[in-house]
Amino acid sequence: MTLLAERTTATAADELEGADVGVLPVGSTEQHGPALALGMDHLAAEAFARSAIDREDSVVLPTIPVGVSAHHRQFDGTLYVSPETFERYVTETIASLAEHGVRKVVVVNGHGGNTGALRRAARTLRDDRTAFAPPWNWWDSVEDVADDLFDEAGGHADAMESSLLWHLHADLVDADELAAAEDGASDGWGESVHGAALGFDTIDFSESGAVGRPTQADPEKGAQVFEAARDQLHALLDWLADRPIDDCWPRDHE
Structure with missing residues (x-):
């Protein structure tokens, strides 16, 4: 199945009728240091989602490119919406797809800051029995691969993200700036003082x-990351396509 946005309303009906699972890519438009393009997160999510366009059981939705990124706001070019706005937008987008009969969705997420809002959206949709829409973070599916390829704790605009974007869009990586990115980088995400998390914004620690x-x-390592995560996504799509919708709803209290 091709991208839903490329169909006409006359041809969309048959495509939607044959779809078991929707694929919704979401990400962000935010700073990724001096070497990576602002669109890193939504471009990655879109690439993973578009790997499903040849599946007969899936329909790929348009990408949501702006997410929960206020913690990057001190860096030029960063765009963001509130968690509440993002959560509601995702919830209503998926609910509108459910009106066309597609009630199982994988939300392909490219940005860690979206995770809380996506979990809340998924719970609301499930509790209302509108749709079953688990969020899928691509980086969570390749932890073992990342450990083998990179010597870093990682977190943002790191070696893994840089490699992935280099593989997907080489023209959007300024390789000459990777050293500058690392010179001003922190080893891990956040800052803690006596057990208190104080790194509210990225600029506080990087x-x-x-x-x-x-x-x-x-870029060759990026290709390995992409292929490994893509395979995990397709395994999830297979599982969800085969799962009866009645098995996706909350269990009744006994």
Whole structure:
């Protein structure tokens, strides 16, 4: 099935009738240090989602490119909406798809800041029996691969993200700036003082906006990351397509 946005209303009916699962890519438009394009997160989510366009059981929705990114606001070019706005937008988008009969959705997420809002949206949709829409974070599916390929704690604009974007869109990575990104990066995400998390904004702990060791980036490693995560996504789509919708709803209190 091709992208829903490329269908006409006359041809969409048959496509939607044959779809078991919707695929909704979401991400952000935010700083990723001096070496990576602002669109890193939504471009990654879109690439993973579009890997499903040849599946007969799936329909790929348009990408939501702006997310929950206020913690990057001190860096130029960052766009963001509130968690409440993002949560409501995703919830209503999926609910509108459910009106066309597609009530199982994988939300392909490219930005960690979206995670809380997506979990709340998924719970609301499930509790209302509108749709079953689990969020899928691509980086969570490749932790073992990342451990083998990179020597870093990582977190943001790191070697893994840089490698992935380099593989997907080489023209959107300024390789000459990877060293500068690493020079101003923190080793891990956030800052803690006596057990209190104080890194409210990225600028509080990273001068460059990066977290990790981006100089380890390599497009061939990015290809390995993409292929591994893509395979995990398709396994999830297979599982969800086969799962009866009645088995997706909350269990009744006994």
